Amino acid sequence: MLDGKRILGITLARGGSKGVSKKNVRILNGSPLICYTISEALKSRYIDEYIVSTDCYEIAEIAEKAGAEVPFLRPKSISGDNATSASAIIHAVESLRDNKGRQYDYVVELMTTNPLKTVQDIDEMIEIAVKNDESCCVAVHHLIEHHPSRIKYI
DSSP states (O other), X not given: OBTTBOEEEEEEOOSOOSSSTTGGGOEETTXXXXXXXXXXXXXXXXXXXXXXEBSOHHHXXXXXXXXXXXXXXXXXXXXXXXXXXXXXXXXXXXXXXXXXXXXXXXXXXXXXXXXXXXXXXXXXXXXXXXXTTOSOOOOOOOOSSSOHHXXXXX
């Protein structure tokens, strides 16, 4: 909690992936990719609750072993290639509200595909959003030497 605001941290991790098969549970330097995000999220001073939203039993099991809460499996209707992150986040927030009576002022999406984020990065973003009463806050990095399309290739 920060300035009386309840904060939900959420990682969306569906089982299907067109680009890299099972990317969320692929081993990176000895740990499943998703575990890096879970570890940093659980260290946050401001996140009141942290969950993983997934449609996959394997991801749910790994996430729970790493300390994350997985309060439900996401329906297939919002887990496919055409599903949006927004639909999955709305589903999670509404499920927590309707089934567990939980309400939040801010929702922080922590993406598995950015395993290098630190708890400092997470907490600084939350501070910026809450202290400036912003409706959203997105982390970006200034690229000097490479065009964004080249970064994906590299």
